[in-house]
Amino acid sequence: MALPQKKQEATEARLAAAERPAGAAWADAARDAALARVRGMGLPAARDEYWKFTRPDTLVQAEVSAASPHDESDEAPVFGAFDRLKIVFVDGVFDPDASDDLSLEGITIERLSDAAQADIHWTKDLYGVLETAGQAPVPRPLAALNTALATDGVIIHATGRASKPVNLIYRHQSETSDAILHHVIKLDEGAELTVLENGPAAARFNNVMEVDVADNASFQHVRTQGRDHERRAATHLFARLGRESRFKSFTMTANGVMTRNECVIELTGDDAVAHVAGAAMGDGDFHHDDTVFITHDAERCESRQVFKKVLRNGATGVFQGKILVKEGAQKTDGYQISQSLLLDDDSQFLAKPELEIYADDVACSHGSTSGAIDEEALFYLRSRGVPKPTATDLLTLAFLAEAVEEVEDPDLRDEIVGRLEGWLGRRRG
């Protein structure tokens, strides 16, 4: 079916402003196929059902809306206290001086820009593959656009237990940068890896991470998107999970006029576990969208979605979460909760929780709530001498706690809690 003319024009305008990177034959083929997918779907437009609550225009248009970088020198670097392997991108460009050597026991790390030049590379079987699989039943054109245009990213192959976390650090310096990064992560049977991501990346950031988790492997992902308010981001996390594998992803977001985080997970092996969680807080023209799609296609798998948002001064939070249980995915345990804490009457939370179940022996539950701060609790704290702003922060942290609890590693969890406390104290307005 032909695209509506307006959508087609917008899509072509965007593609005309970009250059498809050239590489080895397999990479060119993957990128051309992605371009064809983009042209087939068309880029998101305001009237698309999947973009009902979030305006895609600034993420789609050829021109990047200017965004001045945020000065983060008033706090220690996120994850700075951890022994980790740093890989730094500045406005989407790899920074070798700021990065560590790309070598780590238990894994191999390459850059996409190198791998894409190799005539034969294992990445060919994954690059854009999970993205393509994630295009049905709902199209995700910005992810296909990423596969077509991404200039760089990391390619990680975990064969064993990584000796320390890999930290992707995204720095934003240029007011008009338009960064597109694509990461491919493959965990072999029994492998274990933690990937940390932090930083605003660019004025506009399109990020895709494809994660293939083999049987019994374990992947942990902790991400912070913090404090740089003017930047815009569309991110996609695609994961495929094998038998008895584990996948855990947590994202903390503070500020940002436009953030759309999509997470698409397919549980393909029995007894796999996938948890995805987020804690977000923002003021004013903050707009934050979590869109999650989890497919159960094997028996006895567990999935959990826990999303919490704190909204103030007219901020908007969006949650679209779906659990799809395919025929035969018996004994599925699916849980989904999305909640907002509205600190005033001007802020709004828009939620669309969905369950679609084709198996008859499953336990799935979902819930979504919006509420104000508990006045009884607030008075109780104040009556003990806690000033109102501090009391509000304490109750805000308490509200976010269920999402933060999803960070399994206690040290990383402490880092997140500490950041939340600091960011609450320094928030805008």
Place this chain on the structure above:
Amino acid sequence: MLEIKNLHVDLEDEEKTILKGVDLSLEAGKVHAIMGPNGSGKSTLSYVLSGRDGYEVTEGSATLEGADILDMEPEERAAAGLFLAFQYPVEIPGVGNMTFMRTALNAQRTARGQEEMSAADFLKLVREKAATLKMSNDMLKRPVNVGFSGGEKKRNEILQMAVLEPKLCILDETDSGLDVDAMKLVSDGVNALRDAGRSFLVITHYQRLLDHIKPDVVHIMVDGRIVKSGGPDLALEVEKNGYADIMAEVA
């Protein structure tokens, strides 16, 4: 310590007058009890003094050591030395009891221009006070009042009082929901805090709490006013004859 003069208070939402001219003078080091039938305004008095929303003072004043407290925010009243032990302590999921108490103590100290207490000193202080109230480590670690029994919640109130060391303690029906043993523990906790510089306003329905916490003065509140004041014997009289005689007497 506490001077209440001709205090008139309306319920904001219902335009209903609850307190109709309360006068009370509580000296430092003294324990005053307020008794009275349901709906007489006892709890309203405690809420108005501690600064809860929903009440409008239409006339009169209340001062703590000469400072007008009615104009203060609840946290300012706490820093000035006022403490209300709640009739129904609030459960706060997600906020640890220790974090809560330490935040409160240090906020008060900061407001008074004192240095914050170190984590080590605080821990020592809380452990010591908790032990006398027979509160377990687990109760200190749990979120504020979450999963606490009625008696445990009241003990937690007294623990906070012991840690914060207020000048004026208002106990709002602290005896409600307590069995005999818990009543003894709570009363012992309160009595341990009795001091020449600290005053107590004990609000209760029943005389039995006053067997444990011996008052200097007993006030009877009826329909928003203190209608009779006397010594501890007044509480015994109420226990024996109910409020009917007193109400008839003042009518």
